[in-house]
Amino acid sequence: MPDNKATKRLKQVSGHLAPKLPADYSDVRDQINTLRDIAATPDPSRRGYVRQKQAGKLWVRERLEQLLDRDTFTEIGSVSGTVKWEKTGPMREKPVSFVPSNNVQGMGRLRGRKVLLTADDFSLRSGHADGSTAGKTIYVEKLALALKLPVVKLVDGSSGGGSVTMIAKAGWSYLPYVPMYKQVVEQLNQGIPNLGAVVGPAIGLGAARVVSCHFSVMAADIGALFNAGPEVVKGATFEEDLDFQDLGGPMIHCTNGTIDNMAANEAECYEQLRTVLSYLPNHGKEAPPVIACEDPPDREDESLRKIIPRRQTRMYNPWTIIKSVVDHDSWFEIGALWGRTAIGGLARLGGRPVGIISLNCEVNGGALDAAGSQKLARLLKLCDVMNLPVLQFIDVPGYAIGTVAERTATMRWGVELAKAYFATTTPLFNVITRRAYGVAGGIMLGARDPVMQVAWPSGQWGSLPLEGGIEVAHRHELREADKVGKKAERYQELEEEYRRMMNPVRTANAFGVEEIIDPKDTRRVCCAWARHMYESLMPERLADRATGKIHPVFT
Template sequence: MSDDNDTKSPSPLINPSQRLSQLAGHVAAPKKRRAAKTKDEPPADYSDILSQLDTLRTIANTPDAKNRGYVRQKQAGKLWVRERVLQLLDEGSFYEVGSVSGTVKWRKLSGTKEEPISYVPSNNVQGFGMLRGRKVVFTADDFSIRAGHADGALMEKTIYMEKLAIALKLPIVKLVDGSSGGGSVTTIKTAGYSYIPPMPSFEFLVQQLNMGIPNLGAVLGPAIGLGAARVVACHFSVMAADVGSLFNAGPKVVAGATFEEGLSLTDLGGPSMHCTNGTIDNLAANEQECFEQLRTVLSYLPNWGGSLPPVRTSEDPADRRCEELRTIIPRRKARMYDPRKIITTVVDIGSWFEIGALWGTTAIVGLARLAGRPIGIVSLNCEVNAGALDAAGSQKITRHLKFCDIFNIPLVQFVDIPGYAVGTVAERTATMRHGVALATAYFSTTMPVFSVVTRRVYGVAGGIMLDCRNPRMRVAWPSGEWGSLPLDGGIEVGHAAELRALEPDKRAERYKELEEEYTRLMNPVRTANAFGIEEIIDPAVTRKVVAEWVKHVYEELLPARLLDRASGKIHPMFY
C-alpha cells in the first residue's frame, strides 16, 4: 500500500531569502490600523497656531484708514508708528518683540478651534533694529491707539525692553508720541478701582543712564506726563518742529488748574518753549531730521560705558596746519569773533555736531572727531554776553561734562571766558549757584580734559575750567590774557582811591598810564617765563597738538579707565 504523501506533487524549492521573509512575517507584531483622523484634530505642523499669528500680525501691520486715531495722526501731519520704525532703522533690520501683544476677541469654532474676530494691538511697537549698522533696542509709541495711554498698552512690554537694553548692553532709542504708557482716568473704570501711580520702569531707566547705555529720544508728537519724563531723561533728545510738543499735562488740565485757557499744544510746550530752555537738547525740522540726528549722535557713542567710543578711519590728516587761526582772534580786545569757526577748523572736516544750540547760548557744546576719534567739545561764546558764563550756560556745560564722562569721551576745551555773568539778571537767575554746580561737575568727573586758551581766562569760572585736572593738560595761544579781573573795571577797583583824588583830566591821563603798564605786564610771554602757562603755541598747529593728545588718550588712558570703571574704582554718574 502506497503512502498518501507519495501521491502529492513535490513542492517547489524556496530560496533562503524567501524563507527569511516568511519567518519575519510570523515574528513581527501585527500592524495596527491608524484611526481615522477626526475633523477637530489639530494639524501636526501647528499651522493653525501659525495662521492665527499671521492674522494678528497682518492686522497690526496694516493701517486702518477708517480708524479715527489713524485719521487724526495723518491729519496732524505725523507718520504712523510703523512708518516711523521703518524710516528710522536700516532697511530689513526691523525685528519686533511682542508682535501680537494687545487685546483680542476670539470666536469659538467647533471643538477646541477658535479664531480672532477683532484685535487692538498694544500701542507700543518695540524690538530690535540697526542704525547705520549698529544694533539697538527701540520703543515707539502709537498715538493712534488711545493716545499712547496705558489702557491700550502692556506695561510689561516696555519694562521688558528696558531690561533687555541693560542685559544686552545695547543702546535704546525712544520715539515718543503720547503718554508712553502713562495712565488715564478711564483706567479706574476698567480696573474697578483707583491706584497709586506706579513707576516700575524708572528703576531700569536710571540704571541704564548711569551704566552709559545710550538713551536717545525723539519727540514726534505731544509728549505727555510719563512720555515727557521718558524723553527728557534721555542722554540726548530732539524734537520735531512741525509736530512736537511736551508738557506735564495737556491744555484742558492746565485750564482747570491755572485758568490759562485756549492754549494750543505748541503754546503750552512747543519747540520755542522747550528747545530754548534746555528741557530738550536739539530741534529738528521734521521727523526725518530727528531720525538723522539720532543716527549721528549714536555714531560717537559706545554701546555702553564699559567700552570705548567707536573710532573711524579719517582722511583728514592729523597734522593738518590751520593757518587761518593765526588771525581769527582780533588784536583789538573789544572785537568779537566766531568761536564755532575755531571748532570746525580744528576738528575733522564735517565731524562737528552741536548739542543745545538754542539754549544756554553763552556756552557751546557738542561732539566731534579728531583723526577719527570721538571727542567732546566745550567752548565759550564771545558773541553772546561777551562770553560771560550765565546760569543756563553753566547748566549746559555741566550736563555735557557728565555726558562725556559716562561715555568715556575725552574733552577738548577752547577757553575764552571773562568770568561768570554779572548784574541783577545774573543774580536773579542764581548764576553762582549753577556756577558752583558746574565746578562740582568739573572736579567730580574723571574723563581726560585738554584745554586751549584762545583769549581770556578770568575769575572763578576761568580757574575752574583750567584747574580741574592735575596735572593740567593745556596750551595757550599768543592772544591769551588772564588774571583775577579784566583790566576794564579791574583798574578802577584796584586804584580807586588814587583815581578819585585826581582831577578829571588828570584822572583820565593816569588811567591811560596804568592801562599801558598793566597791558605790558600782561604779555603772555611773561606768564610763560614764570611757568604760569605750560606752553604757548602757534595757533596753526593746534590740530596737530590736540590730535596727538587724543591719540595717546585712546591708546593708553581710556583702556586703563575701563579697568578702573569695571573694578569700581570710579563711578561716573549722569543723574
C-alpha cells in the same frame, strides 16, 4: 457585526475626546500671522489713524521704516494687545478683532549698530497705558541693561502713562508708581545710550521718558511736550485757548534746556539720532567707536593766527575755531538754542570721538550764565559716562554779573558746574584762545592735575579782567587824579602798564602757562593728544570702570 459597531463607536468617542489638530501647529501659526498682519496694516477707517495723518505725522510703523536700516527690525511682543476670539470648534478658535499694543518695541540697526527701540502709536488711545500691555515697556528697559544695547525712544503720546479710563476699566483707582524708572537711571549711569525724539505731543510719562535721555530732539513741525495737555491746564490754571505749540512747543522747550536739539521734521530728528549714536559706545565699559579719517591730523590753518582781534572788546566767531580744529564735517552741536553763553557738542579728532566745550563771546561777552553752566555740566557728565575725552577752547571773562545774573542763580549753577568738573574723571585738554578770568576760568582750567593745555599768543588771564579791575584796585589813586582833571590820563597809563605785564610770554617765563603755540598748529597738537588718550589711557580707564574703581554718573 457587533465588533464593527463597537469599533465605530469607540472612534466616535475618541474623536470627541481628542479632536484632531495639525501636527505642525499650523493653526497656532496662522493665528500669530493673522494678528501680525493686522498690527502691521494701517486701518484708514480708524479715527486715530485719520487724525495721525491729518496732523502730518507718520504712522508708527512708517517711522520704523524711516529710522532703521532696511529690513532690520525684529519686533518684541508682536501680538501683544487686546483680542476678541471666536470659537470655531472643539479646541479651535480664531481672532475676529485685534487692537495691538500702542507701543511698538523691538530690535533693529542704525547705520549697522544694533539698538533697542520703543515707539508710541498715538493713533491708538493716544499712547495711554490702557491701550498697551502691562510690563512691555519695562521689559525693554530691562533688556537694554541685560544686553548692553542703546535704546531709541520715539515719543508720541504718554508712552504708557495713565488716563482716567483705566479707573472705569479696572473698577478701582491706583497709586501712580513709575516702575521702569529704576532701570532708566541704571542705563544712564552705565553709559548705555538713551536717545529720544519728540515726534508728537509728549505728555506726562512720555515727556519724562524723553527728557531723561542722554540726548533728545524735537520735530519743530509736529512736536510738543508738557506735563498735562491744554484741557487739563485750562481746568487747573484757567489758561484758555492754548494749543500744543503755545503750551510746550519747540520755541519753549528747545530754548530752555528741556530738550537738547530742534529738528525741522521727523526725518531730521532721525538723522540727528543716527549722528549722535555714531560718537557713543554701546555702554560705558567700551571705548567710543573710532572711524577712518581722511582729514590729515597735521593740517594747518594759518587763518587762526588772525581770528582773535587785538582790540579786547571786539568779538569773533568761536565756531570757526572749532570747525577748523576738528575733523571736517564732524562737528555736532548739542543745545544750540539754549544756554547760549556756552557752546557744547561732539566731534572727532583723527577719527576719535571727543566732547567739545567752548565759550561764546558773541553772547554776553562770553560771561558764563546760569543756563550756560547747566549746559556744560550736562555735557561733562555725558562725556564722562561715555568715555569721551573733552577738548576745551577757553575764552571766559568769568561768571555773568548784574541783577539778571543774580536773579537767575548764576553762582548756584556755577558751583554745580564746578562740582561736575571735579566729580568727573574724563580727560580734559585746554586750548586757551583768549581770556581765562575769575572763578569760572579757574574751574575750567584747573579741574585736572596735572593740567594738559596750551595757550595762544592772544591769551590773557588773571583774577579779574582789566575792565573794572583797574577801577577797583586803584580807586583812591584815580579819585585823586580826577580832582585835578587827569583821571582818564592816569587810567590809560595804568592800563598800558598792566597790559605790558600781562604779555603771555611773561607768564610762560614763570612757567605759569606750560606752552604757547602757533594757532595754526592747534589741530596737530589736539589730534596728538586725542590719539594718546585713546591708545594709552583709554584701556586703563575701561579697566577702572570694569573693576569699579571709578563710577561715572549722568543723573
